[in-house]
Amino acid sequence: MQLNKIVEFHKALGDLTRIRIIALLQHGPLHGQAIAGKLGLKAPTITHHISKLRDVGLIKERREKNTIYFSLNTKILESSASAILSVGKGTTNEMIVSQEERADIINNFFTKEGKLKSLPAQRKKKLVVLAHMIKALEFGKVYPEKEVNEYLTRFHDDYATLRRELIMCQFMYRENNEYELNPEELWWLR
Amino acid sequence: MQLNKIVEFHKALGDLTRIRIIALLQHGPLHGQAIAGKLGLKAPTITHHISKLRDVGLIKERREKNTIYFSLNTKILESSASAILSVGKGTTNEMIVSQEERADIINNFFTKEGKLKSLPAQRKKKLVVLAHMIKALEFGKVYPEKEVNEYLTRFHDDYATLRRELIMCQFMYRENNEYELNPEELWWLR
DNA sequence: TATCTAATTTGATATTAATCTAATTAATGT
DNA sequence: ACATTAATTAGATTAATATCAAATTAGATA
Numbered sequence: 001m002q003l004n005k006i007v008e009f010h011k012a013l014g015d016l017t018r019i020r021i022i023a024l025l026q027h028g029p030l031h032g033q034a035i036a037g038k039l040g041l042k043a044p045t046i047t048h049h050i051s052k053l054r055d056v057g058l059i060k061e062r063r064e065k066n067t068i069y070f071s072l073n074t075k076i077l078e079s080s081a082s083a084i085l086s087v088g089k090g091t092t093n094e095m096i097v098s099q100e101e102r103a104d105i106i107n108n109f110f111t112k113e114g115k116l117k118s119l120p121a122q123r124k125k126k127l128v129v130l131a132h133m134i135k136a137l138e139f140g141k142v143y144p145e146k147e148v149n150e151y152l153t154r155f156h157d158d159y160a161t162l163r164r165e166l167i168m169c170q171f172m173y174r175e176n177n178e179y180e181l182n183p184e185e186l187w188w189l190r
Numbered sequence: 191m192q193l194n195k196i197v198e199f200h201k202a203l204g205d206l207t208r209i210r211i212i213a214l215l216q217h218g219p220l221h222g223q224a225i226a227g228k229l230g231l232k233a234p235t236i237t238h239h240i241s242k243l244r245d246v247g248l249i250k251e252r253r254e255k256n257t258i259y260f261s262l263n264t265k266i267l268e269s270s271a272s273a274i275l276s277v278g279k280g281t282t283n284e285m286i287v288s289q290e291e292r293a294d295i296i297n298n299f300f301t302k303e304g305k306l307k308s309l310p311a312q313r314k315k316k317l318v319v320l321a322h323m324i325k326a327l328e329f330g331k332v333y334p335e336k337e338v339n340e341y342l343t344r345f346h347d348d349y350a351t352l353r354r355e356l357i358m359c360q361f362m363y364r365e366n367n368e369y370e371l372n373p374e375e376l377w378w379l380r
Numbered sequence: 381t382a383t384c385t386a387a388t389t390t391g392a393t394a395t396t397a398a399t400c401t402a403a404t405t406a407a408t409g410t
Numbered sequence: 411a412c413a414t415t416a417a418t419t420a421g422a423t424t425a426a427t428a429t430c431a432a433a434t435t436a437g438a439t440a
Contacts, residue, residue, distance in 0.1 A: 003209050011204030013274060015398080016197045023193070023278030032417060040328040045399055047418055052397095066407055066416050081271050084203060088213030205428080222387060235429055237388055256386050256437055382440085389434065396427075405418070410411100 005056075006087060009080045012056045017041065018049050022058070022072060029062070029069035056080065102128050116155040119165065130171055133162070134181065143179045148172075195246075196277060199270045202246045207231065208239050212248070212262065219252070219259035246270065292318050306345040309355065320361055323352070324371065333369045338362075 012018060020039055024030055030038075036046045050070055053059045057076040062069050105128045109117055116133070120126045133155050137143070143151075145163075152159035163179075166172045172179050202208060210229055214220055220228075226236045240260055243249045247266040251258050295318045299307055306323070310316045323345050327333070333341075335353075342349035353369075356362045362369050 003206065003213070007204060007206045007209050010200045010202075010209075012200075014197060014201030014204040016193065017398080019193055019197050019200075019274075019277065022274070026278035033415090042400065043417065044401085044419080048398075051418090063407090065409095066414085068417070078275060081274050084209075084212070084271050085268060087209060088216030207428080223385095232430060233387070234389080234431085238428075241388090253437090255439095256384090258387070384439075385437090387434100387436080390432085392431090393429085394427100395429100396425100398423100398425080400423085401421090403418105403420080406416085408414080408416105410413075 003087070006080075006083050009056045009083070012052050012058065015049070015052075017045070018053055021046075021049055021053065022077075025070060025072040029071040031067040031069050033067075035070070105129065106132050110155075114155070116162075119161070126165070130162075130166060134166065134171060137181055145179065148179045193277070196270075196273050199246045199273070202242050202248065205239070205242075207235070208243055211236075211239055211243065212267075215260065215262040219261035221257040221259050223257075225260070295319065296322050300345075304345070306352075309351070316355070320352075320356055324356065324361060327371055335369065338369045 013022075017039065021035060024035060024038060032043055032046045032050070035050075036043050039046075050059055054061075057080070058073050060071050060073050062071075105120070105125050109120060109125070109129050110132075111117060116129065120129055133152070137151070148163055149159045152162045156162060172181055203212070207229065211225060214225060214228060222233055222236045222240070225231075225240075226233050229236075240249055244251075247270070248263050250261045250263050252261075253259075295310070295315050299310060299315070299319050300322070301307060306319065310319055323342070327341070338353055339349045342352045346352060362371055
């Protein structure tokens with residue numbers, strides 16, 4: 001149920017410490033100890049909060065020597081913040097699929113081994129199938145084309161068709177042969 | 191918008207029952223018993239949640255005989271939802287000062303013993319001086335006025351002027367005679 | 381006044397979650 | 411191999427809070 005996604009997002013923001021972390025990260029990446037120092041808290045507390053924020057897709061990170069720099073995924077922030085405005089109104093109604101219906105579709109179009117049998121013709125089902133396949137990909141991470149191909153081969157030999165469908169349905173976008181999940185389309189996922 | 195208001199807003203939305211209530215109210219006003227029935231909950235529970243939503247301004251109500259119809263304040267919903275996007279962004283490039291320049295200013299306006307000689311007239315310098323003085327204060331901690339006064343006396347006898355300047359430059363904010371650092375303005379501090 | 385209905389308040393209970401210390405892991409550097 | 415530094419995990423404590431039954435309040439009506 002996508003209502004739960006919305007709940008988790010707001011629960012993540014419903015804490016003063018995490019809002020302060022977000023306020024800090026709006027100005028650029030920071031590492032854990034720096035955040036702890038600025039907020040007057042201990043490192044484990046920061047780990048705790050960062051992982052809450054990461055759980056809802058708000059945190060990107062990059063490692064440099066021993067220290068990890070955390071930064072804000074502003075695309076996710078924007079799309080998640082606006083999700084509440086359309087809750088209950090069927091704005092993304094194409095995607096309003098019950099948990100059971102989704103399970104049925106997955107069941108019908110994938111083998112027990114997880115291979116895709118065929119791509120559904122019906123748009124709604126196709127979206128469910130595509131969404132299912134990218135579940136293991138990471139928001140904010142940039143994938144070279146080769147890696148995308150290898151990944152998609154896990155589901156079907158014809159990775160090129162899958163890749164094209166992901167682009168056409170705007171689940172991913174491409175920039176000079178590198179691929180990235182499109183958070184604007186996928187806030188309701190996961 | 192105050193950080194605490196933002197926290198309270200998201201805390202209000204960080205609960206599945208309340209999100210479901212919002213989803214219901216998107217379609218029009220409903221009275222308590224109706225909400226309870228649709229959600230499979232008891233009346234006191236609805237009262238509890240409605241009052242949480244009302245606390246953050248999301249609920250409008252109108253009485254009709256004995257029953258109260260609750261509805262959504264969509265204006266508040268929209269503005270509160272977007273508040274998070276600009277949190278931490280309340281800073282101007284006015285405060286981009288090099289480390290050396292800052293050291294010079296500190297050197298010129300403080301005695302060796304750490305007393306403030308005078309308050310700079312030039313705004314940029316004044317900001318540096320004020321920022322220097324609050325370095326030992328903690329983000330997120332609430333200080334009673336008495337404690338702020340004692341603290342500021344370490345720099346100058348005229349603590350009242352300093353305190354007023356801190357408020358006016360928005361380095362601190364005051365709520366019923368308690369003071370707190372304003373993280374939105376002070377992210378650039380070390 | 382008595383009575384009905386809807387909403388609220390009042391405990392009580394169970395669950396979640398924020399924070400810390402201490403111990404551990406991960407990656408670097410000597 | 412050893413030491414260093416940053417981040418994480420584990421465990422404990424404490425504070426919030428979601429829910430309900432029971433009692434109460436508020437307004438309307440007979």
